[in-house]
Amino acid sequence: MSVADLLAGKRVCVCAGSGGVGKTTTSAAIALGMAARGAKVAVVTIDPARRLANALGLEELQNEPCRVRDERLAGAGLEIRGELWAMMLDPKRTFDELIDRVAPDPGRAQEIKQNRVYRELSTAVSGSQEFTAIAKLYELDQEADFDLLVLDTPPSRNAMDFLDAPGRLTSFLDGRAMKAFVRPTGVGVRVLGRGASPLLGALSRVTGVDLLSDLTTFFGLLGDMTNDFSLRAAQVERLLHSATTAFLLVTSAQREPIDEAIWFRRTLQTSGLPFAGVLVNRVHHDLLGDSEPEDVAAMLSERLGAGLAAKVAANFRDYHVLARRDHNNVGRLAAELDGSPLLLVPQLDDDVHDVAGLLQMHRYLFASQAERDRMIDAVVA
Numbered sequence: 001m002s003v004a005d006l007l008a009g010k011r012v013c014v015c016a017g018s019g020g021v022g023k024t025t026t027s028a029a030i031a032l033g034m035a036a037r038g039a040k041v042a043v044v045t046i047d048p049a050r051r052l053a054n055a056l057g058l059e060e061l062q063n064e065p066c067r068v069r070d071e072r073l074a075g076a077g078l079e080i081r082g083e084l085w086a087m088m089l090d091p092k093r094t095f096d097e098l099i100d101r102v103a104p105d106p107g108r109a110q111e112i113k114q115n116r117v118y119r120e121l122s123t124a125v126s127g128s129q130e131f132t133a134i135a136k137l138y139e140l141d142q143e144a145d146f147d148l149l150v151l152d153t154p155p156s157r158n159a160m161d162f163l164d165a166p167g168r169l170t171s172f173l174d175g176r177a178m179k180a181f182v183r184p185t186g187v188g189v190r191v192l193g194r195g196a197s198p199l200l201g202a203l204s205r206v207t208g209v210d211l212l213s214d215l216t217t218f219f220g221l222l223g224d225m226t227n228d229f230s231l232r233a234a235q236v237e238r239l240l241h242s243a244t245t246a247f248l249l250v251t252s253a254q255r256e257p258i259d260e261a262i263w264f265r266r267t268l269q270t271s272g273l274p275f276a277g278v279l280v281n282r283v284h285h286d287l288l289g290d291s292e293p294e295d296v297a298a299m300l301s302e303r304l305g306a307g308l309a310a311k312v313a314a315n316f317r318d319y320h321v322l323a324r325r326d327h328n329n330v331g332r333l334a335a336e337l338d339g340s341p342l343l344l345v346p347q348l349d350d351d352v353h354d355v356a357g358l359l360q361m362h363r364y365l366f367a368s369q370a371e372r373d374r375m376i377d378a379v380v381a
């Protein structure tokens with residue numbers, strides 16, 4: 001089973017998982033591999049490391065996919081039969097463009113964009129990245145003609161934040177509860193009563209933020225647009241649940257991310273979202289087999305001298321401990337998956353920050369099981 005098999009017939013691939021496990025690099029390597037196999041692919045990355053962004057030619061913030069020029073990919077030894085497009089998500093701009101799109105006229109769009117509540121919302125770090133990533137995905141699905149969209153996801157502390165955040169923000173924008181709260185005759189005013197007004201008044205004098213009036217203005221401005229948000233939210237749900245969408249969980253082999261992947265996969269299943277498989281990244285493969293780390297020092301001392309041989313052996317021992325740990329964690333995950341696809345990518349010698357690095361990752365992602373076993377054997381031999 002390779003990524004190409006997992007994504008056959010798919011139009012959307014969402015790479016989700018805990019923070020720092022390799023979602024951004026995996027997304028780019030998957031997009032590269034699918035483009036090599038002839039598809040027109042766009043990858044939407046979120047905060048890629050600067051060097052990776054440079055490698056893909058993403059230095060300018062376009063907020064639209066740009067074609068990665070063939071010469072950037074040339075020399076890498078991989079023929080690109082299709083097209084690779086890439087973009088870095090700009091959440092604030094995506095949010096603004098969404099308002100431009102759903103506002104009845106440019107004047108109203110402008111007023112909303114200047115509203116304080118909107119400004120806070122659209123730049124809030126938590127939530128708006130998730131919301132805008134999904135909004136961008138939907139827009140590209142509707143308006144562009146890519147064969148495949150690969151969506152990287154934000155560095156959430158918890159993998160589930162990604163699924164929850166767009167809904168939370170949409171229901172805030174949909175704002176039925178909030179509107180009822182801030183209406184002059186609404187619950188908020190009734191509950192807080194007259195007592196609240198002086199309090200809020202004092203707050204606005206001290207802080208300069210007139211929360212109630214800003215909120216009221218904001219929802220006044222949104223007006224009927226809230227219906228559009230609800231409608232869009234429903235369409236986005238449909239896209240995410242579609243049989244042509246694939247959620248690929250990315251994790252490292254450490255205990256916590258593995259636990260989270262197990263939990264995330266169960267949640268995808270109970271939510272009816274199309275789970276495609278798990279990719280365990282940065283796995284330390286056991287290089288020693290049955291021999292003990294101590295044997296290594298004995299084997300090497302003749303060639304390296306006792307001092308150096310002891311150091312190498314110590315290194316081996318550390319690696320060996322990691323490999324055993326990874327092996328146990330991956331085993332635990334595999335038992336949970338009941339045969340669902342599980343792909344392993346080894347810990348590479350270097351960070352993945354250029355096309356050569358992506359290619360190395362690509363080799364593992366797109367190899368058949370037999371090829372993968374051979375690669376691991378070659379490392380061990």
Ligand SMILES: Nc1ncnc2c1ncn2[C@@H]1O[C@H](COP(=O)(O)OP(=O)(O)OP(=O)(O)O)[C@@H](O)[C@H]1O
Pocket residue numbers: 018019020021022023024025026046047049153154155156281282283345346347348349350351352353
């Ligand atoms: N198989 C690998 N071997 C070695 N280094 C790797 C491997 N995969 C990823 N890396 C490195 O790990 C770091 C984190 O990867 P990446 O940025 O893709 O993670 P992420 O899940 O997107 O993180 P965040 O949640 O912060 O967005 C990067 O420096 C990347 O180059």
Ligand SMILES: [Mg+2]
Pocket residue numbers: 023024025046047048152153154155
């Ligand atoms: Mg990332």
